[in-house]
Amino acid sequence: MTPTPPPGLLISAPASGTGKTTVTLGLLAAFAARGLTVQPFKSGPDYIDPAFHAAAAGRPSVNLDSWAMAPGRIAALADVAAGSDLVLAEGSMGLFDGVAAAGETGTGASAEVAALMGWPVVLVLDVSGQAQTAAAVAQGLARFRAGLTVGGVILNKVASPRHEALVRAGMAAAGLPVLGALPRRAEVALPERHLGLVQAEELPRLQAILAEAAAFVAAHCNLDAIRALAAAHALPPAPSAPVPAPGERIALARDAAFSFVYPHLLADWRAQGATILPFSPLADQAPDPSATVCWLPGGYPELHAAQLAASEGFRAGLADFARTRPVHGECGGYMALGAGLVAADGARHRMAGLLGLETSFAKRRMHLGYRLARPHRALPGQGTRPLRGHEFHYATILSQPDAPLARVTDATGAEVAETGSFAAQPGGGTVSGTFFHLIAPAASLAPQDP
Template sequence: MRSKAKALLIAAPRSGAGKTTVTLALLAAFRRRGVRVRAAKCGPDYIDPAFHEAAADAPCLNLDSWAMGPALLDSIACEASAGADLLIVESAMGLFDGAGTGAIGEGAAAELAVRLRLPVLLVLDVAGQAQSAAASVLGFASFDPRLRIAGIILNRVGSDRHRALIERAIATLDIPVLGAIPRDKAIHLPERHLGLVQALEHHDLELRLHRLAELAERHCDLARIQGLAAPLRVAQQPVAALTPLGQRIALASDPAFAFIYPHVLSGWRLAGAEIVTFSPLANEPPPEDCDACWLPGGYPELHAGTLAGAARFKAGLKHFAVSRPVHGECGGYMVLGDGLVDAEGARHAMAGLLTHATSFAERRLHLGYRAATLLEDCPLGSAGARLRGHEFHYASLTEPGNDLPLAELFDADGTALGPSGGRRGSVTGTFFHAIAREDDLAGQQRLAKLA
């Protein structure tokens, strides 16, 4: 079965240009007009997709051409667009930014656009410039002939005259300007150390989305933007990204444990597994009728005191781990350790199922794609299996403990980074976020060369 949706990519020259604001505004405006709209996010990102889901009232999936092989990409793109008239894909970073040293980075949004034949709607932050914006458009439009910059949205426009100066210059390039968003601090979304404050923490999110929809309706040509979208030419071939760690999986789910990729969950369900959620912050243990437990990433450092006092959760987790596998990923790995030091320097006792300790007081950014080779059989796969994923955390490993390592890590260039994570009995954990198995990437050419 082929997707019947049309799709486009929203990109920008750099991070911070307003891609997410524009994407949310368009999603909310199209939905209000009755368009069946869905969203996807290019690259590894947990936070933006939750906002996209709220704006579109439908799950948002991640598409990552560095970590995912062609079959998995097509499967997820088809799933992301199911039942939609329009699929809007938001880029990460700048359009051509990714891993490696090539002119187009591996995993870049441009690579995905070439693979899926997505027209690009380019968001330009024009604060502090006028006609010079046209030079940026020309550069992006001519940098790779396989890409089509189909339209422009100007962001942070200062006045009608400011817009007119830019539009006249861009008109010489025969690329339409389809929106001009004025400078408005009221539409700014608050941020913290890993990105935007999570969608589930905004009590006024519906009001914010309503204002963004009105902004798009006032300042963007929605009909022409929808008309830019091209048919999404992917066939549905369901593929599971990761092997499920059990038949009935207990999944920690609350503001401290919110970072789990939807495509991983849908892949587990595709393989016949059932997902049962519980909340450590509410002092809930993993359900006894489950045969495996997954603690995803999130913000445990912001809730360390509550987690330390969650005696029922910790006791239940220890009991569960006696006979069944428990895996912690990034924030979940921190909670499985012996202690967690918060931003103020206070140490909080964690589950103690692994012997390491972490600190958010001693912060250092760890960011980048990672390949992992598993050292022993574990919930992520069998010994020797290769996975692709990423790291994104500020917490530091201050006490390595004496557990056996879980995996050998490599960066996107193949440089060895050494052992990572820990394993003790049926308990495993690592800062590494798994996206997909590497088996369907073996020996393939770069995706952009296949298009």
């Protein structure tokens, strides 16, 4: 018999920018302060929010993605919640926002994950500039999809007691419980930069901020009513395709410039017996010589370009490693493998030079969306199987002279110019890189599919 999972909720909203991350963090920290074991999740591709979740809950936050992951994979990853008292998942964008064409399970919408897992939805509504009309928006969201439960709403940016009373009257008419009403309070807002929030590890006051958010949410929300709404249903066993480990001993770049690694990837690799060997390029460290593969994840190399350019030991050690073994970089790691990076101020900084790639932030342009990659060349551990992931960066490619790594398409099937790069090395090693962030193998696609 399939065990019953712990009860859960998905925190969502009509749109981005409503305050759902702050509310989620406040709830995680407030429930943890009550002595509950709370398991966080994040719907969709996001590296930054889960790090804040983990700091608030004291447990790693796991991404669940209906476009990139099959139902069995989502269910298997959700098993990390076993033994917890409560699950709190944060949605992405608006509740029903996703892409036009479905992937493994759906379009990437948060509502799909909530419906699959049986988690009721708590809506965070920015009610500034409106009153009873907020209830019409909430009621529309509650009725939009059959099989999805909207358990109640938390009002954000309430201007005054009169404003709150008007909004509450609208919600009562719509039959939607108000679970909290948060007054305007700018000091609990988290700082942002071009890829979202400033990373959790960069905030020295993080624990103080989380404590403030917990106190703020606890003072203005009915925590008992919120917890009472939580529910879940058990899912039948289904095949699950983990991400294959790229090697037995993985030298993993890990510091402020290279921090975008999904927890489920590392968990998958360790479950397959791989050893993770972290090193810091910013500290001028080279990959561990005992490693069988080197992986440079995404992050913010553009913010540390001068320091990377001065890291002679890192560059020399990486070049020596690449002569005989595979090296792969994702997004920021890809840029660091290139010949040069032009920072926002127009200054060019020397990178590792293992690929001919030249990138620039002098003229930023956002590249965002799901990606399906069909490698032309075998990637470490992945072979040439189709892979699902996403792209999110502001870099412009000035030059990309090496052989393309993969055929890459977006969620509609349209070709994407950022194909990645591949270069064989004289001693038998390989260097590859791509702006594509790997989430999961494309379980529904065979390698021979066009």
